[in-house]
Amino acid sequence: MDLQLRGKAAVVTGASRGIGLAIVSALVDEGMRVVAGARTVTPELKATGALCVSVDLATPDGPARLVAEGVAELGGLDLLVNNVGGGDSGEGQTGGFLGFTDQQWHDAFTLNFLAAVRTSRAALPHLTGSRGALVNVSSTGARTPHAGPVTYTTAKAALSAFGKALAEEFGPHGVRVNTVSPGPVRTDMWESPDGYGAELARSLGMAQEQLLAQLPTAMGMVTGRLVAPAEVAALVAYLASPLAGSTTGADHVIDGGATKTV
Ligand SMILES: NC(=O)c1ccc[n+]([C@@H]2O[C@H](COP(=O)([O-])OP(=O)(O)OC[C@H]3O[C@@H](n4cnc5c(N)ncnc54)[C@H](OP(=O)(O)O)[C@@H]3O)[C@@H](O)[C@H]2O)c1
Numbered sequence: 543m544d545l546q547l548r549g550k551a552a553v554v555t556g557a558s559r560g561i562g563l564a565i566v567s568a569l570v571d572e573g574m575r576v577v578a579g580a581r582t583v584t585p586e587l588k589a590t591g592a593l594c595v596s597v598d599l600a601t602p603d604g605p606a607r608l609v610a611e612g613v614a615e616l617g618g619l620d621l622l623v624n625n626v627g628g629g630d631s632g633e634g635q636t637g638g639f640l641g642f643t644d645q646q647w648h649d650a651f652t653l654n655f656l657a658a659v660r661t662s663r664a665a666l667p668h669l670t671g672s673r674g675a676l677v678n679v680s681s682t683g684a685r686t687p688h689a690g691p692v693t694y695t696t697a698k699a700a701l702s703a704f705g706k707a708l709a710e711e712f713g714p715h716g717v718r719v720n721t722v723s724p725g726p727v728r729t730d731m732w733e734s735p736d737g738y739g740a741e742l743a744r745s746l747g748m749a750q751e752q753l754l755a756q757l758p759t760a761m762g763m764v765t766g767r768l769v770a771p772a773e774v775a776a777l778v779a780y781l782a783s784p785l786a787g788s789t790t791g792a793d794h795v796i797d798g799g800a801t802k803t804v
Pocket residue numbers: 555556557558559560561562579580581582583597598599600625626627628629653679680681682723724725726727728729730731732
């Protein structure tokens with residue numbers, strides 16, 4: 543299937559590894575010209591052929607700078623993917639509400655919500671010009687805010703609501719806005735020795751490998767495995783495509799069947 547994205551211009555945030563890297567690869571494979579932002583430019587990101595921008599998206603001006611560099615490099619913008627998120631995986635993330643400090647709330651909302659607000663503010667004037675698309679990467683945690691660090695899940699709930707609001711406001715100007723909500727995806731968030739998965743395993747008194755092996759069943763993932771980053775990327779590429787011309791204001795769950803409600 544030709545997604546009709548060839549030659550179009552995209553900016554992707556949080557692109558150096560994991561889901562963001564998979565999204566960049568998928569969009570480049572579809573013939574898009576991509577500007578990719580993260581703090582680190584990894585060899586894997588460089589190898590995609592995207593233009594890599596080193597940027598801290600948790601700073602007030604980082605998001606707008608990334609979009610400005612993208613627009614300048616690409617001569618316009620057809621797609622913004624707000625993928626950056628996650629954040630502090632250190633000790634305390636698996637405790638309850640009373641353990642979270644103001645700083646942790648601030649950090650979680652800055653990376654998972656405000657970064658998307660800021661990139662969107664910078665990108666939407668260009669997306670209205672091109673009748674483009676915007677995709678936010680949220681989480682099933684937005685719908686199950688008790689299952690995960692409450693700072694993160696409520697920031698993702700705000701992001702999902704934000705996407706719906708943008709779809710309403712900018713739909714009449716030709717911009718489609720959609721949300722993708724993954725369940726557990728096989729990335730550093732779960733696999734790295736200093737990621738959230740490692741911290742969760744420690745708090746449960748089990749080995750990280752054991753946690754990862756049991757997670758699909760524990761989460762009710764009927765596919766029996768974690769989601770692959772490329773599977774999320776394929777969904778994002780579809781949503782970016784003119785083939786999805788009537789899909790806007792939607793929130794697409796991709797979680798191996800873990801969500802049991804309709
Ligand atoms: N993995 C999951 O199970 C899962 C499930 C649901 C939703 N999600 C969401 O999917 C998105 C991607 O997650 P992932 O698992 O791929 O995460 P990841 O493997 O931890 O990658 C995060 C990416 O964001 C970049 N990043 C982090 N902080 C940044 C900052 N301050 N400025 C610029 N870039 C920054 C990282 O690069 P640098 O460190 O080089 O900056 C990296 O490229 C996130 O929004 C996450 O919440 C993930």
